[in-house]
Amino acid sequence: MTDEQTHKFVQTSALALGLPADEARVARVAAHFKRTEVMAQLLDQVDCPVDLEIAEIYCPKPIES
Amino acid sequence: MSLHYLSSAEITQGISKGSFSASEVLQSSLDRIETTNPKVNAFTAKHVDRAIQKAQSIDALRASGASLPPLAGVPFAVKNLFDVQGQVTLAGSIVNCHHAPAKQDAFLIERMAAAGAVLVGSLNMDEFAYGFTTENTHYGPCRNPHDITRVSGGSSGGSGTAVAAHQVPLALGSDTNGSIRVPASLCGVWGLKPTFGRLSRRGTFPFVNSIDHLGGFANSLDGLATMYDAMQSPDALDPGCHVKKIEPVLPTLQQGTKGLRIGVLNGFFEDNASPQAREVVATAAKALGVHAQVEWPDATLGRIAAFIITASEGGALHLDNLRHRIEEMEPLSVDRFMSGALQPAAWYIKAQRFRRMYRDKVNALFENWDVLLAAATPVSAPVIGTDWLEIQGQTLPSRAAMGLLTQPISFAGCPVVAAPMWPSLNEDLPLGIQIITAPWREDLAFRVAKQLETLGVCQVKRVEL
Numbered sequence: 001m002t003d004e005q006t007h008k009f010v011q012t013s014a015l016a017l018g019l020p021a022d023e024a025r026v027a028r029v030a031a032h033f034k035r036t037e038v039m040a041q042l043l044d045q046v047d048c049p050v051d052l053e054i055a056e057i058y059c060p061k062p063i064e065s
Numbered sequence: 066m067s068l069h070y071l072s073s074a075e076i077t078q079g080i081s082k083g084s085f086s087a088s089e090v091l092q093s094s095l096d097r098i099e100t101t102n103p104k105v106n107a108f109t110a111k112h113v114d115r116a117i118q119k120a121q122s123i124d125a126l127r128a129s130g131a132s133l134p135p136l137a138g139v140p141f142a143v144k145n146l147f148d149v150q151g152q153v154t155l156a157g158s159i160v161n162c163h164h165a166p167a168k169q170d171a172f173l174i175e176r177m178a179a180a181g182a183v184l185v186g187s188l189n190m191d192e193f194a195y196g197f198t199t200e201n202t203h204y205g206p207c208r209n210p211h212d213i214t215r216v217s218g219g220s221s222g223g224s225g226t227a228v229a230a231h232q233v234p235l236a237l238g239s240d241t242n243g244s245i246r247v248p249a250s251l252c253g254v255w256g257l258k259p260t261f262g263r264l265s266r267r268g269t270f271p272f273v274n275s276i277d278h279l280g281g282f283a284n285s286l287d288g289l290a291t292m293y294d295a296m297q298s299p300d301a302l303d304p305g306c307h308v309k310k311i312e313p314v315l316p317t318l319q320q321g322t323k324g325l326r327i328g329v330l331n332g333f334f335e336d337n338a339s340p341q342a343r344e345v346v347a348t349a350a351k352a353l354g355v356h357a358q359v360e361w362p363d364a365t366l367g368r369i370a371a372f373i374i375t376a377s378e379g380g381a382l383h384l385d386n387l388r389h390r391i392e393e394m395e396p397l398s399v400d401r402f403m404s405g406a407l408q409p410a411a412w413y414i415k416a417q418r419f420r421r422m423y424r425d426k427v428n429a430l431f432e433n434w435d436v437l438l439a440a441a442t443p444v445s446a447p448v449i450g451t452d453w454l455e456i457q458g459q460t461l462p463s464r465a466a467m468g469l470l471t472q473p474i475s476f477a478g479c480p481v482v483a484a485p486m487w488p489s490l491n492e493d494l495p496l497g498i499q500i501i502t503a504p505w506r507e508d509l510a511f512r513v514a515k516q517l518e519t520l521g522v523c524q525v526k527r528v529e530l
Contacts, residue, residue: 013407018388025400032404036376039369040412046366046419054417058275059307060261060478060504061428 001037006030068093069231070527072285073139073292076234077181080127080138087123087138087183091116094140094185098232101530105208105217107226109145110152111186116140119183135291137181141235144221145187146194146270147171156270157192157220159203160390171268172303173237173279173296180295185233188223192395194239194272195379195402196220197247197467198447202395206449209251210528211494215446218248218467221282225252228282230530235292236282239266241273242371243441243471245280246499249483250441251467253495254525255289255514256282260504261478262307265300273378274305275417276371276475284525286518289482290314290511314511322436322516325509328357330439330501333364337469339456341488341496342440348486349438349498352522353513359437362426367473370416370423376405377413397464420476427477431503436513438498441483443469445494474501482510484523495526 001009010030014021068090071079079085095113102108123138143149146156148167155161169175174184189207191199199207199222207222209215210230217226221238225248228236238245240258249256257280264279271277281296283289294313300306329350335343350356361367380387380402386394387403394402443456443466451463461469474481482500500510500517517523 010404010407014403017384017406019384019403019406020387020391025403028400029403029407032401033407036373036404036408036412040373040408040415043366043369043373043412043415043419046415046422048415048418048422052418052421054414054421057304058261058420058478060424063307063309063505 003034006034006037069097071234073136073234073283073288074285076139077133077135077137080123081133087120090138091120091140091183091185094233098186101230101232104213104530105210105226105230106205107188107207107223107230107232108142108186109155109189109204109223112149112184116183116185119178123181134179134181136177136295139182139235140185140233141177141182141237142186142188142227142233143174143184143237144190144224144239146190146239147174147237148268149174149184149187152187154270156194157190157201157204160386160393169268172265172300176296176298177292182235188227188236190223191220192398193379193383194220194241194244195398196464197243198464199223200397200449202397209446210530211253212446214448216251216449218251218446220244222248224282225249225254228252228254228284230528234284234288238280238282239269239272240278240280240475241276242375242475243468245282246441246471246481246483247467249282249485250497251446251495253485253487253497254282254284255286255485256280256483257289257293258475258481259293259507260480262305263480264296265298265303265306267300267303271382273375275374275378278475286514290318293507312508314508317508318511318515320512322353322513325435325513326433327353327355327436327438327513328359328434329355330361330437331358332360333473334361334439334470337443337456338440339444341445341490342443344488344490345486345496345498346438346440349517349522352517352520359434361473362430363423364473366419367423367476368469370419371472371476373408373412373416376401377408380406380408424477427479428503435502435509437501439501440470441497441499442467445488445491445496471499474499478504480504480507480510482514484514484517485525486523487526
């Protein structure tokens with residue numbers, strides 16, 4: 001997204017969730033969101049097989065009995 | 066004798082021999098808090114009455130001739146996200162002030178009490194644990210005992226500071242992305258983030274349920290091990306507590322490192338480390354005779370996924386606060402909470418799915434290695450109010466960058482002992498290392514830590530305040 005699109009996304013999503021969306025806050029939140037978006041794009045490039053489910057309650061390794 | 070400098074083992078031995086009483090130890094701790102807390106701002110509450118009662122019960126137990134429990138009379142304090150019966154659980158916030166007082170102690174406080182430890186107070190932290198510096202706007206910044214113009218790290222900053230300032234020999238904290246290891250590193254004390262799912266989290270205010278861990282800080286490695294063993298227990302009432310049995314580390318602490326396959330993490334962990342951070346890792350590796358360099362799989366992606374999950378779950382948890390009490394939230398983190406609440410579901414789900422692949426890669430790595438070493442923080446403690454850091458030619462936001470080296474490890478759920486070290490380039494400020502093992506192998510991390518302590522490489526230093 002462009003900076004303007006990010007700003008609009010934050011503004012609209014905040015409204016959808018009932019969050020305060022004054023201009024100064026939207027600008028600050030958009031700056032954080034933009035940094036996360038760049039990171040999310042990197043993660044999006046990872047190829048996950050379709051049968052890879054999210055963890056129910058994450059367990060780092062089965063415990064050996 | 067200055068009782069507040071003693072380790073937990075020295076305290077229990079002294080009480081057992083009759084050299085001093087638990088009540089005297091408690092008074093020494095309370096006096097130390099009284100004189101030093103205005104300088105370091107670690108404590109947000111003292112629980113004097115219950116502490117006096119507990120210390121008196123330990124003295125009565127000794128007088129009866131009964132054997133004493135392993136932490137008899139040892140003062141400790143907790144990050145203020147732990148429930149303490151009769152107290153409001155603040156979690157570093159003011160928005161929680163209207164909550165009802167806790168009806169009972171957190172599970173780990175109960176375990177510590179059963180081992181004879183004496184709870185003396187609750188400790189400062191980043192609001193809702195979202196931070197690495199404990200620059201808490203509501204309760205004031207927690208200050209590093211080694212230089213009170215500098216941060217103590219976070220989010221368990223009060224816990225690291227209280228131990229480093231000799232206010233208590235033991236403290237409890239939480240670690241989602243580095244919140245025990247970062248303050249342990251910056252304050253120069255021992256820290257433990259156990260395996261995800263090892264210790265019950267029941268009775269603590271959550272931050273990110275799918276990544277939160279609880280653990281502790283100590284002024285001695287033996288104290289850390291004793292505390293950890295005392296806190297271990299299955300807990301059927303915490304669905305995130307996976308263990309079925311207790312696996313104590315004290316009996317194996319002295320077994321040495323012979324035969325252990327130990328390596329040093331390179332790549333991401335070198336690229337994001339200052340010269341001081343690389344120096345302490347090299348010093349520890351040299352002392353252990355370690356030369357092997359090891360690459361941690363997908364460290365950058367692991368950190369990203371942890372970052373996204375943290376923001377999403379944290380934002381969702383505090384949606385109601387964001388809607389109705391946003392002006393009362395911490396200015397340093399409220400916009401990050403809101404940004405997290407707005408993240409698309411697809412980002413969160415992808416990060417969680419990636420975690421499964423990541424776990425498998427990390428576990429595969431530990432087929433070939435027993436213990437891995439890395440710095441705990443990229444730099445030593447920055448001055449309070451620092452916004453940006455220069456690390457290896459990169460300009461990074463200071464408050465987020467402090468967790469760069471811890472985040473990929475906790476995301477995999479691996480246990481870590483954070484060991485206190487002192488880089489020669491700046492001997493007055495500590496910078497710790499992470500001793501990392503496969504899930505459920507805390508014992509190996511403790512053995513390596515013991516070896517480093519025995520060799521004089523890792524130590525807690527006295528602070529005059």
